[in-house]
Amino acid sequence: MTTLITAPPIDEVAPTARTVIRPGVLPAPGAKQWVPACPVSRLVPGRGVAVLLPGGGQAALFLLPNGMIYAVGNIDPYARAGVISRGLTGDRAGEPTVASPLLKQVFSLRTGAALDDPEVALPTYAVRVQHGLVRLGVPHP
Amino acid sequence: MSTTTERATGTTGTASRTVVVIGHGMVGHRFVEALRSRDTDSTWKVIVLSEEADAAYDRVGLSSYVGAWDRSALALSGNSYAGDDLVELRLGTRAEQVDRRTRTVTTSTGEVVAYDALVLATGSYPFVPPVPGHDSEGCYVYRTLDDLDGIRARAEAAIARAAAEGREANGLVVGGGLLGLEAANALRLLGLTPHVVEFAPRLMPLQVDEGGGAVLKGLISNLGVQVHTGAGTSSIAAQDDGRLAVELSDGTALLTDLVVFSAGVRPSDAVARAAGLAVGERGGVTTDTACRTSDENVWAVGEVAAVEGRCYGLVAPGYTMAEVVADRLLGGEATFPGADLSTKLKLLGVDVASFGDAMAATPGALEIVHTDATKGTYAKVVVSDDARTLLGGILVGDASAYTTLKAYVGREVPGDPGALISPAGAELGADALPDDAVICSCNNVTKGSICGAIAEGACDIAALKGCTNAGTTCGGCLPTVKKLLVDSGVELSKALCEHFEQSRAELFEIVASTGIRTFSGLLARYGTGTGCEICKPTVASILASTSSDHILDGEQAALQDSNDHFLANIQKNGTYSVVPRMPGGEVTAEQLITIGQVAQDFGLYVKVTGGQRIDLFGARVEQLPAIWQRLVDVGMESGQAYGKSLRTVKSCVGSTWCRFGVQDSVGMAVDLEHRYRGLRSPHKIKFGVSGCARECAEARGKDVGVIATDKGWNLYVCGNGGQTPAHARLLASDLDDETLVRYIDRFLMFYVRTADRLQRTAPWLDSLEGGLEHLKAVVCDDSLGIADDLEAAMSRHVEGYQDEWKAVLDDPEKLSRFVSFVNAPEEADPTIAFDESGPRKVPVLLGLPTVRENV
Numbered sequence: 001m002t003t004l005i006t007a008p009p010i011d012e013v014a015p016t017a018r019t020v021i022r023p024g025v026l027p028a029p030g031a032k033q034w035v036p037a038c039p040v041s042r043l044v045p046g047r048g049v050a051v052l053l054p055g056g057g058q059a060a061l062f063l064l065p066n067g068m069i070y071a072v073g074n075i076d077p078y079a080r081a082g083v084i085s086r087g088l089t090g091d092r093a094g095e096p097t098v099a100s101p102l103l104k105q106v107f108s109l110r111t112g113a114a115l116d117d118p119e120v121a122l123p124t125y126a127v128r129v130q131h132g133l134v135r136l137g138v139p140h141p
Numbered sequence: 142m143s144t145t146t147e148r149a150t151g152t153t154g155t156a157s158r159t160v161v162v163i164g165h166g167m168v169g170h171r172f173v174e175a176l177r178s179r180d181t182d183s184t185w186k187v188i189v190l191s192e193e194a195d196a197a198y199d200r201v202g203l204s205s206y207v208g209a210w211d212r213s214a215l216a217l218s219g220n221s222y223a224g225d226d227l228v229e230l231r232l233g234t235r236a237e238q239v240d241r242r243t244r245t246v247t248t249s250t251g252e253v254v255a256y257d258a259l260v261l262a263t264g265s266y267p268f269v270p271p272v273p274g275h276d277s278e279g280c281y282v283y284r285t286l287d288d289l290d291g292i293r294a295r296a297e298a299a300i301a302r303a304a305a306e307g308r309e310a311n312g313l314v315v316g317g318g319l320l321g322l323e324a325a326n327a328l329r330l331l332g333l334t335p336h337v338v339e340f341a342p343r344l345m346p347l348q349v350d351e352g353g354g355a356v357l358k359g360l361i362s363n364l365g366v367q368v369h370t371g372a373g374t375s376s377i378a379a380q381d382d383g384r385l386a387v388e389l390s391d392g393t394a395l396l397t398d399l400v401v402f403s404a405g406v407r408p409s410d411a412v413a414r415a416a417g418l419a420v421g422e423r424g425g426v427t428t429d430t431a432c433r434t435s436d437e438n439v440w441a442v443g444e445v446a447a448v449e450g451r452c453y454g455l456v457a458p459g460y461t462m463a464e465v466v467a468d469r470l471l472g473g474e475a476t477f478p479g480a481d482l483s484t485k486l487k488l489l490g491v492d493v494a495s496f497g498d499a500m501a502a503t504p505g506a507l508e509i510v511h512t513d514a515t516k517g518t519y520a521k522v523v524v525s526d527d528a529r530t531l532l533g534g535i536l537v538g539d540a541s542a543y544t545t546l547k548a549y550v551g552r553e554v555p556g557d558p559g560a561l562i563s564p565a566g567a568e569l570g571a572d573a574l575p576d577d578a579v580i581c582s583c584n585n586v587t588k589g590s591i592c593g594a595i596a597e598g599a600c601d602i603a604a605l606k607g608c609t610n611a612g613t614t615c616g617g618c619l620p621t622v623k624k625l626l627v628d629s630g631v632e633l634s635k636a637l638c639e640h641f642e643q644s645r646a647e648l649f650e651i652v653a654s655t656g657i658r659t660f661s662g663l664l665a666r667y668g669t670g671t672g673c674e675i676c677k678p679t680v681a682s683i684l685a686s687t688s689s690d691h692i693l694d695g696e697q698a699a700l701q702d703s704n705d706h707f708l709a710n711i712q713k714n715g716t717y718s719v720v721p722r723m724p725g726g727e728v729t730a731e732q733l734i735t736i737g738q739v740a741q742d743f744g745l746y747v748k749v750t751g752g753q754r755i756d757l758f759g760a761r762v763e764q765l766p767a768i769w770q771r772l773v774d775v776g777m778e779s780g781q782a783y784g785k786s787l788r789t790v791k792s793c794v795g796s797t798w799c800r801f802g803v804q805d806s807v808g809m810a811v812d813l814e815h816r817y818r819g820l821r822s823p824h825k826i827k828f829g830v831s832g833c834a835r836e837c838a839e840a841r842g843k844d845v846g847v848i849a850t851d852k853g854w855n856l857y858v859c860g861n862g863g864q865t866p867a868h869a870r871l872l873a874s875d876l877d878d879e880t881l882v883r884y885i886d887r888f889l890m891f892y893v894r895t896a897d898r899l900q901r902t903a904p905w906l907d908s909l910e911g912g913l914e915h916l917k918a919v920v921c922d923d924s925l926g927i928a929d930d931l932e933a934a935m936s937r938h939v940e941g942y943q944d945e946w947k948a949v950l951d952d953p954e955k956l957s958r959f960v961s962f963v964n965a966p967e968e969a970d971p972t973i974a975f976d977e978s979g980p981r982k983v984p985v986l987l988g989l990p991t992v993r994e995n996v
């Protein structure tokens with residue numbers, strides 16, 4: 001059979017008591033409209049939610065287990081469907097990522113770039129947390 | 142006879158010439174494949190005349206027909222040439238006569254077929270010694286599927302009669318060579334006590350020497366086979382009770398229920414003789430090294446050919462001849478290079494191998510022998526007079542060194558040749574072999590081509606099999622291929638992804654032995670980084686396989702693939718499909734009505750799946766809970782169509798309704814589906830249950846296939862559809878209900894524990910060292926001593942099962958995730974659109990114009 005592992009059971013790693021929230025994407029210069037998304041408590045570490053933007057656009061908002069919050073476009077440019085918020089997060093050599101749930105292309109959460117395809121990128125949005133409420137910075141039309 | 146001669150009319154493609162092939166055995170089929178794959182200009186039309194009613198099948202594997210009794214399992218792939226207009230296969234049609242002057246063949250159906258080239262691939266027929274009574278009822282030969290059917294019918298009748306008379310039924314095999322021992326094993330599997338009579342002083346006289354024969358006789362007698370060596374068969378006489386009285390030349394008299402002759406084969410050259418073609422002294426159609434007979438338009442391949450006067454009774458040289466003739470017909474210059482008659486086989490579980498100059502016939506050759514009576518092994522190497530060059534050898538009892546040793550034949554041995562076979566001696570490394578050494582002799586694959594493939598990136602056995610063909614026929618060389626892989630320095634990385642160096646199976650062991658139940662705990666202790674879309678679902682699946690927690694509980698929720706996270710199958714536009722479970726394909730009228738109403742109310746597209754259930758497409762995330770509430774209310778549960786888990790148990794209607802059925806296949810399917818529903822596994826698992834051998838449920842295409850017999854159930858495992866379809870293989874036969882379930886418990890849990898991520902059961906079986914035999918040993922004989930453990934794990938699963946959807950509906954916290962937008966939970970995603978103008982509802986993707994502009 002496979003390797004025998006003889007490590008003693010360890011105590012479960014206690015769930016992080018308090019997550020320090022840090023917006024991952026710095027606001028690009030320029031005036032913004034700060035769209036309220038949801039309370040931080042509504043976010044599950046490691047997963048995303050979709051946010052409806054004024055004018056019908058949509059963003060995908062993620063809280064990572066290390067406390068970073070990122071927002072990128074929700075529309076998968078390959079599959080042309082609003083699914084990015086439902087992808088799995090993780091990292092590639094330290095770069096925080098999300099993988100599309102449809103065809104599994106991987107995007108950087110920091111820059112929005114598709115990691116295997118320099119031509120393609122998701123838009124990114126600045127994030128702000130005020131009084132426990134997450135807001136997304138959307139450029140004024 | 143009023144017949145018309147058919148000439149190729151040229152209507153099919155551009156083929157201008159016709160080659161007629163007589164005989165559709167293994168070699169005839171290989172010839173057709175070789176010609177069709179090379180004849181890119183379609184110059185030849187092929188007509189195959191096959192005496193047997195079955196298209197080419199694996200005669201080498203004939204004995205595996207015993208037990209499963211499934212002809213289709215032996216069919217050689219591509220043997221019907223479906224879709225190839227240039228091949229015409231006439232089954233059950235014997236070639237009666239060849240007229241070389243008019244270049245025509247007359248068939249048993251009275252047709253006259255014209256040829257431009259004729260290929261004789263008629264193989265051999267078994268030789269039946271002319272002892273008195275050799276044609277009595279109850280005497281058989283061992284060559285075709287029909288022969289085996291005859292032996293089976295006789296054996297079953299004999300066993301019934303013997304049981305009534307309170308005695309053992311037995312069978313006698315005349316001939317103790319390779320095939321005779323296979324036949325003896327078949328009789329044993331059929332429930333008879335086999336006797337083997339061999340005229341020579343030892344078993345397998347052609348392959349092993351006296352010392353090897355003695356060890357072999359000991360090993361085989363231990364298995365309950367009665368061996369009579371140094372004795373001929375003098376007479377056979379039918380008794381009044383239908384049994385046969387056999388007298389041996391040493392005076393022994395035996396009463397037996399049936400006799401199988403396996404006293405060698407003779408080339409089937411009658412048609413060729415009658416046509417006046419030159420034949421060899423001991424039979425066989427004489428050819429030159431191009432496989433061309435004395436008539437330049439006639440060729441001979443396989444066992445019927447006597448290439449430069451020599452016949453070959455093995456399939457590999459026949460394949461080479463087929464390739465040679467295909468090449469020649471297309472203007473090539475190929476010649477038959479002669480063949481290696483080395484053999485390695487497992488007879489009744491005993492390894493026997495002989496290679497090169499096994500009998501030390503080379504002048505001055507030295508023999509070095511190592512016998513271990515307690516272990517029952519015999520090993521001999523034959524070396525040149527200076528003890529430096531390996532010439533050949535024999536291995537009995539343990540043939541693991543065969544492939545490497547064989548590759549060294551004709552080469553200088555590094556170090557002391559005696560060390561090659563001494564147990565203490567250094568094992569001969571495959572790395573020392575030169576590049577042109579043949580590793581896979583069935584398919585003639587050299588070490589060079591295997592290493593080349595490794596260098597080009599083939600980094601596991603499956604990939605190597607795929608690109609070099611090595612190990613795809615008898616599999617005997619696989620251990621050596623594996624060594625080459627390991628030695629190649631290509632690190633056989635089992636790493637799951639950049640975050641875990643371990644394989645899925647190792648992580649499973651870690652979870653099971655350390656009790657770590659969180660991804661973060663596992664990552665902190667055994668991995669690096671924060672995880673990714675590969676390791677997260679893998680760990681989620683392991684955690685789910687090892688406990689009954691809800692997959693959306695706590696931290697696990699963040700690990701699930703999108704499908705598992707929303708308990709539905711994501712479709713191309715981001716909507717989901719919903720599949721309620723219908724165990725065994727059963728559904729009540731009330732449920733069916735509800736499904737229809739749900740589809741209507743939510744505007745879902747409805748399609749019946751291949752797994753006997755119903756798929757509802759086009760549901761938006763926020764609609765899923767409302768849909769499921771209605772389904773759960775009529776007693777339906779999640780079908781886990783979204784998970785790497787048990788999907789469906791497909792069943793035929795079985796004995797309750799079908800007039801052929803011998804067992805209640807629906808009842809069994811429903812029970813099995815209830816037992817294993819919700820089980821998370823490395824990949825999806827499908828079952829099938831058929832109520833009789835007609836197999837209407839297509840169970841042999843499933844991971845677990847259960848087929849009713851009059852005595853119980855046959856259990857098949859590791860069948861897969863998909864990209865590389867594989868038939869399931871027989872694991873055990875005639876099981877009662879309880880044993881069946883026990884075996885499936887063990888099989889599934891063993892798979893769940895040891896398979897790689899996304900490895901379906903067929904490739905998993907391929908990758909298991911020891912293959913099917915090993916799996917049988919683990920599941921049926923508990924060779925690893927883990928059966929109790931596996932069964933206990935399964936019973937925990939069964940007890941802990943809960944319907945995932947019902948649990949979500951009962952939990953407001955989990956329910957709250959099923960929203961379109963976190964800031965507008967009720968708002969339908971405006972980008973989701975459908976086109977209903979065509980014959981069926983289809984999703985419309987963003988940015989696609991919905992209306993075509995007419996310019």
Ligand SMILES: Cc1cc2nc3c(=O)[nH]c(=O)nc-3n(C[C@H](O)[C@H](O)[C@H](O)COP(=O)(O)OP(=O)(O)OC[C@H]3O[C@@H](n4cnc5c(N)ncnc54)[C@H](O)[C@@H]3O)c2cc1C
Pocket residue numbers: 163164165166167168169190191192193200201202203204234235236237262263264265283284285320323409412442443444445453454455456457459486
């Ligand atoms: C039980 C068993 C085990 C074996 N094990 C091994 C092994 O381990 N390794 C190995 O290398 N070899 C093994 N062999 C031998 C191997 O099967 C043969 O070498 C191989 O099948 C030869 O192929 P072939 O096409 O020449 O002949 P065959 O497979 O015999 O095919 C010839 C076909 O031609 C048909 N035919 C004959 N005359 C006519 C006619 N006039 N018109 C139309 N059709 C005709 C026959 O019915 C037959 O179907 C085994 C054989 C048997 C029986």
Ligand code: SF4
Pocket residue numbers: 793794795796799800801802803806831832833834835836837838
């Ligand atoms: S497999 Fe047998 S029992 Fe089942 S439907 Fe077909 S014929 Fe009937």
